[in-house]
Each structure stands twice: as structure tokens, then as C-alpha cells.
Amino acid sequence: AQTVTQSQPEMSVQEAETVTLSCTYDTSENNYYLFWYKQPPSRQMILVIRQEAYKQQNATENRFSVNFQKAAKSFSLKISDSQLGDTAMYFCAFRRAGSYQLTFGKGTKLSVIP
Amino acid sequence: DGGITQSPKYLFRKEGQNVTLSCEQNLNHDAMYWYRQDPGQGLRLIYYSQIVNDFQKGDIAEGYSVSREKKESFPLTVTSAQKNPTAFYLCASSIDQGSSQINTEAFFGQGTRLTVV
Numbered sequence: 369a370q371t372v373t374q375s376q377p378e379m380s381v382q383e384a385e386t387v388t389l390s391c392t393y394d395t396s397e398n399n400y401y402l403f404w405y406k407q408p409p410s411r412q413m414i415l416v417i418r419q420e421a422y423k424q425q426n427a428t429e430n431r432f433s434v435n436f437q438k439a440a441k442s443f444s445l446k447i448s449d450s451q452l453g454d455t456a457m458y459f460c461a462f463r464r465a466g467s468y469q470l471t472f473g474k475g476t477k478l479s480v481i482p
Numbered sequence: 483d484g485g486i487t488q489s490p491k492y493l494f495r496k497e498g499q500n501v502t503l504s505c506e507q508n509l510n511h512d513a514m515y516w517y518r519q520d521p522g523q524g525l526r527l528i529y530y531s532q533i534v535n536d537f538q539k540g541d542i543a544e545g546y547s548v549s550r551e552k553k554e555s556f557p558l559t560v561t562s563a564q565k566n567p568t569a570f571y572l573c574a575s576s577i578d579q580g581s582s583q584i585n586t587e588a589f590f591g592q593g594t595r596l597t598v599v
Contacts, residue, residue: 372524403587413525413572413590459524468513468532468576469540470588472524 370395372462374473381450382481388435389445389476391460399465402436402443407475408456416458419443421465447478455480484509488573488591494599495560495567503558503594505573514556515574515588518542525572531556560596568598 371394381387393402404416419427419436426434431451435444447454460473486507495501507514513532517525527540531550545564550556556575560567574588 377522410592411570412592413574415587415589418587468515468530468538469527470515470525472526474522474524 370397370462370464370471372460372471372473374458374460374476376476377474378477378479380479380481381447383450383452385450386446386448387450387478389447389458389460389478391443391445391473393441393443393460393462393471395441395462395464397464401463401465402434403461403463403470404432404434404443404445405459405461405472406454406456407459408453413459417445450480452480452482454478486573486575486589486591488571488594490594491592493594493596495596497598498562500559500561501596503560503571503573503596505556505558505591506554507556507573507575507589507591508554509575509589510553511575511577511589512553513576514550515576516540516546516548516556516558517572517574519570519572519593528558528571567596570595 373392400421402419406414406416417427417429417432431448433446457475459475462471489504515530516528519525526542528546529548531537537548547559571594573591576588
């Protein structure tokens, strides 16, 4: 079974600064996908970024980027130039290739301070 | 606009009653899912369905039931057998993830908050 661990229950960052959220996972699989989802106060889950395990290049989406370390089973999310709208819960998720199941971490509550 | 619609947004249930949460999608997605979210917890999978008339139990299926009579719809019934049903419920859908397609993410609805009174 896969597990996803987010070791930071809460974090805060000053507006315009950079913050990194941690995620580690445990799997014996070689082919899988990793995701970061954002859940703002509206509570709708929104995909932030995804990474295919077979790709060595780290994914980037505007101000969001990941540091994917396959050997270390680490998948951190970096948010640059933090904005007030980034305030949300952030969930790391894992999916084995060919599986229908997403395994989520318990989330990190991020607060952006003006 | 394409998306996933969950209704109602808030639902109150008396103890011993069954209630049904609605989930409809117009994304033409094959797979649909129900997750439960509790404070301080991640999302836990209740049931999922890959195709019409087929569904599989997730990690916490006890006390819940589902049906998939149409591709667009995947209602969840919370039965009286569910001992602690107060939670936030999220429905999601995705393109068939059994293949090697790139679009492997799940799209979520806005959720239903269920409270037992």
C-alpha cells in the first residue's frame, strides 16, 4: 500500500515571499503520478501541478514548481511570489499507473500574510 | 461550462435515516469517485466507478452505497449503518485512468457538508 506524508500541518509566509511545502511518499512502484491539490476556503479541490515519475524534469506551472526526488521519494511544492489568494489547504497525492485510486496526504494549511 | 455538480451543498440528517448525495458531471469522464474529508485528515476514498453499472469499494466503504446507472451520475447513499456520517463529501471524476493517458488528474465538485442532528 502507498502512503503519503505531509510533515507540516501549518505554515505561513509573507506576501511576495517564497515558501516550500514538503511531501514524502512510500511505494514500491516505479511508474506513478504525483499531484499537488489546493483547497481554498470554498473547499473545492483544484489541481495545482502534477508530475509523472518517469520524467526527470521538474514540473512548473507559473509561480508553482516542484522538486521531485524519485530516489528519496520526495515531492515538494515551491510557491514563488506568494499571493493572498494562495491561502489554502494544500494536499499532496499519489496515484500508481494503471490504478484508479488517489492516495492523499493529510494536508498543509498555508496562510499568506499581507 | 463543463464540470462536476454536487447537491445539496449542506445536508442535515436525523440519526437512523438514509440520505443520498447527488453528483453529476458533464465532462464525459469514465471514472467517478466519492471521497470523505474529516478535519485534520486527507481525503479518503469511499467508492469509485470505472464504467456504467460497475463500482468498487474504496478504503472506507462500510455504511455507504452507490449506483452508476448513467455515465454522468454517481449518487452516494449514506445509510443508517454509517456510525459517524458527519463529514464533508467530495465527488470527483477523471478520464479513464486505466490507460497510459497523460490526463491523469481528478476533477472535483464543490462538496456536500453532511451533518447528523
